[in-house]
Amino acid sequence: xxxxxxxxxxxxxxxxxxxxxxxxxxxxxxxxxxxxxxxxxxxxxxxxxxxxxxxxxxxxxxxxxxxxxxxxxxxxxxxxxxxxxxxxxxxxxxxxxxxxxxxxxxxxxxxxxxxxxxxxxxxxxxxxxx
Numbered sequence: 001x002x003x004x005x006x007x008x009x010x011x012x013x014x015x016x017x018x019x020x021x022x023x024x025x026x027x028x029x030x031x032x033x034x035x036x037x038x039x040x041x042x043x044x045x046x047x048x049x050x051x052x053x054x055x056x057x058x059x060x061x062x063x064x065x066x067x068x069x070x071x072x073x074x075x076x077x078x079x080x081x082x083x084x085x086x087x088x089x090x091x092x093x094x095x096x097x098x099x100x101x102x103x104x105x106x107x108x109x110x111x112x113x114x115x116x117x118x119x120x121x122x123x124x125x126x127x128x129x130x
């Protein structure tokens with residue numbers, strides 16, 4: 001699976017607080033051809049979104065040691081940038097109802113196969129490019 005959609009690779013904003021997981025997910029996405037911006041907090045992710053107009057997908061971990069978790073960030077992002085694709089991941093929560101993820105976003109429990117992650121991120125990028 002590779003980054004698809006337009007002639008240029010989709011830019012994915014990765015918000016993951018655990019450095020080892022952030023580096024691993026970064027490597028998977030980057031290896032598939034996505035342009036990846038890695039952040040470790042909801043605040044850093046929000047600031048990045050305010051500064052960059054090329055982000056097509058927010059990939060956010062639900063389990064961050066912050067006042068704002070990944071799902072709350074996703075709701076705020078969807079309210080401000082409804083065109084962004086949203087993919088929420090979590091190691092602790094095993095299930096979210098589709099209605100709990102804003103827009104056409106999806107929830108993926110970890111651990112998950114890299115191919116599944118790539119497929120969902122690519123579909124989110126494609127939906128937002130259409």
